[in-house]
Amino acid sequence: MQFDPTCRYLPTHEWVRVLGDEAVIGISDYAQSELNDVVYVELPEVGDAVEKGEEFGSVESVKAASELYAPVSGEVIAVNQDLETLPELVNQSPFGQGWMIRMKLMALGELEELLDVEAYRALCEQG
Amino acid sequence: MSYVPLTETGRRDMLSTVGVSSVDELFTDVPRQYRYPHIELPPPLSEMEVLRELQRLSETNADLQHIVSFLGAGAYQHFLPSVVNHITARSEFCTAYTPYQAEISQGTLQAMFEYQSMICALTGMEVANASHYDGATALAEGVLMAYNVLRGQRHKAILSPAIHPEYRAVVRTYVQGLDIEIVADDALANDTRLPERIDDDTFCVAVQNPNFFGELQDMDALRALAEAAHARRALLIVVGYPIALALLQPPGAYGCDIAVGEAQPLGNALNYGGPYIGYFACRQQHVHKMAGRLVGQTVDVGGKRGFVLTLSAREQHIKRERATSNICTNQALCALACAVYMSSLGPAGLRRVAELCYHKAHYLARGIAQLRGYDMVTSRPFFNEFVIRCPMPVRDINATLLRHGIIGGLDLSQVGQDLGPDRWTDREMLLCATEVHTRRMLDQMIHALEQAS
Numbered sequence: 264m265q266f267d268p269t270c271r272y273l274p275t276h277e278w279v280r281v282l283g284d285e286a287v288i289g290i291s292d293y294a295q296s297e298l299n300d301v302v303y304v305e306l307p308e309v310g311d312a313v314e315k316g317e318e319f320g321s322v323e324s325v326k327a328a329s330e331l332y333a334p335v336s337g338e339v340i341a342v343n344q345d346l347e348t349l350p351e352l353v354n355q356s357p358f359g360q361g362w363m364i365r366m367k368l369m370a371l372g373e374l375e376e377l378l379d380v381e382a383y384r385a386l387c388e389q390g
Numbered sequence: 391m392s393y394v395p396l397t398e399t400g401r402r403d404m405l406s407t408v409g410v411s412s413v414d415e416l417f418t419d420v421p422r423q424y425r426y427p428h429i430e431l432p433p434p435l436s437e438m439e440v441l442r443e444l445q446r447l448s449e450t451n452a453d454l455q456h457i458v459s460f461l462g463a464g465a466y467q468h469f470l471p472s473v474v475n476h477i478t479a480r481s482e483f484c485t486a487y488t489p490y491q492a493e494i495s496q497g498t499l500q501a502m503f504e505y506q507s508m509i510c511a512l513t514g515m516e517v518a519n520a521s522h523y524d525g526a527t528a529l530a531e532g533v534l535m536a537y538n539v540l541r542g543q544r545h546k547a548i549l550s551p552a553i554h555p556e557y558r559a560v561v562r563t564y565v566q567g568l569d570i571e572i573v574a575d576d577a578l579a580n581d582t583r584l585p586e587r588i589d590d591d592t593f594c595v596a597v598q599n600p601n602f603f604g605e606l607q608d609m610d611a612l613r614a615l616a617e618a619a620h621a622r623r624a625l626l627i628v629v630g631y632p633i634a635l636a637l638l639q640p641p642g643a644y645g646c647d648i649a650v651g652e653a654q655p656l657g658n659a660l661n662y663g664g665p666y667i668g669y670f671a672c673r674q675q676h677v678h679k680m681a682g683r684l685v686g687q688t689v690d691v692g693g694k695r696g697f698v699l700t701l702s703a704r705e706q707h708i709k710r711e712r713a714t715s716n717i718c719t720n721q722a723l724c725a726l727a728c729a730v731y732m733s734s735l736g737p738a739g740l741r742r743v744a745e746l747c748y749h750k751a752h753y754l755a756r757g758i759a760q761l762r763g764y765d766m767v768t769s770r771p772f773f774n775e776f777v778i779r780c781p782m783p784v785r786d787i788n789a790t791l792l793r794h795g796i797i798g799g800l801d802l803s804q805v806g807q808d809l810g811p812d813r814w815t816d817r818e819m820l821l822c823a824t825e826v827h828t829r830r831m832l833d834q835m836i837h838a839l840e841q842a843s
Contacts, residue, residue: 302701302703303678303701303703305678321712323678323703323704324703325702325703326702326703326708327703327708328703328708328709328712330712
């Protein structure tokens with residue numbers, strides 16, 4: 264089970280990786296293993312404004328459909344087009360090629376409220 | 391699977407677990423005087439007596455073996471090849487339940503897959519589901535799907551006033567509680583003005599071809615409507631008559647996004663109004679927003695071809711309140727009848743049926759137009775339905791026709807409320823002819839109309 268130390272996490276299993284004033288967001292390895300084969304990812308449009316805690320899309324597997332919650336607030340500047348034809352990238356590379364959206368950050372302070380990798384790992388191990 | 395009946399011991403155990411001593415105690419909430427009402431039923435009859443009684447009752451009904459009908463307006467009489475009932479009556483199909491367990495449902499799943507594939511071929515669309523209840527709810531589901539494709543961020547649905555009035559009423563029922571406004575189906579609106587009504591709050595435009603009055607829509611106008619919708623990122627929904635689709639350009643050829651309609655004419659009898667079957671097809675890019683059962687082809691662990699219900703995460707038992715719709719069933723036996731019908735006729739045979747419908751309706755129209763007192767109201771090209779104006783109220787003409795064993799066309803003043811009271815008087819009749827009408831029947835109708843006036 265992979266836990267990326269360069270990310271911060273929501274208890275709902277979304278991760279965010281900050282690069283300057285931009286953030287990349289996806290779901291964790293734990294999340295993808297619980298979901299099983301991802302068949303469809305619904306993402307927002309470039310230009311959409313998203314609030315921390317707000318639902319920004321959903322991910323569907325063969326057996327479940329889960330909402331995706333924004334770990335931070337910002338404006339969507341890119342979405343991963345590859346997921347349209349290759350949703351399995353979420354399973355294969357949840358922290359890499361399975362990234363979902365990139366945002367321009369509104370409030371860097373919001374990151375403090377998120378779980379760091381150790382806190383997130385502990386949460387997952389609790390089950 | 392053996393049947394396991396309830397035993398006395400089992401019953402006693404359940405009662406004591408629940409905390410009562412008899413089944414009667416479970417009904418104490420019902421007031422005593424209503425608990426075990428006495429119902430005056432006649433004594434039981436033997437099987438022979440029951441059959442005789444049912445036979446007597448059924449003979450009080452007219453039927454299409456003995457009466458000729460010229461009604462259309464959403465339900466159509468077509469000839470059903472014997473092979474259709476021969477297949478649908480097979481107990482493996484007739485008693486099959488929901489195919490949730492793929493391993494024991496390959497027969498019904500494959501039949502649905504074939505049906506879906508044929509609907510795609512007929513409509514020119516990329517993916518079709520395993521069917522809805524009827525044409526009206528299929529259109530309503532199409533509107534809901536378009537709303538969801540546009541993520542609920544737009545609120546206007548344009549419905550052509552020439553769509554079947556009952557379909558439009560059902561759409562209104564379905565969008566209750568949602569932030570959706572139905573526009574443009576005011577009675578006197580002209581179809582050709584629809585592109586002007588499309589704005590940035592529009593999520594779909596729906597038209598019917600042939601329309602409720604049998605009129606064929608101009609291809610260039612349909613293409614222009616599709617372009618106008620797409621320019622604003624709205625979806626085009628087309629309601630179609632499946633027999634006509636064998637002769638006309640399919641919706642997929644002129645920019646349709648969602649093709650829906652009543653598939654009853656394909657292998658299903660009139661059935662006194664139902665069960666009917668709604669077909670539903672759309673573009674592959676929108677399939678995740680499509681409601682309804684969907685059968686897919688796949689391979690098993692041994693590499694052999696198999697069929698399953700697929701993309702189940704769309705459905706409400708997984709997506710719950712975020713699903714496009716709560717539909718989770720289909721009209722499987724009706725869909726099987728459609729598939730058998732279409733495969734027994736083939737594309738050439740189906741086209742021939744459509745040609746016969748077209749020519750017989752035009753023969754009938756020409757004959758009536760020549761009668762004194764009767765006028766053709768329909769001026770645009772039509773498929774197999776058209777409107778005439780009668781010299782007397784339709785109600786009276788139809789009463790006379792019935793005495794001669796003929797069911798006349800639809801009295802348009804009966805649907806006048808939905809289409810605007812000014813538009814139709816009590817003299818306009820919507821007539822339909824199909825391949826079942828012989829030349830003799832058509833001549834008899836023309837003659838009867840002449841006599842009735």
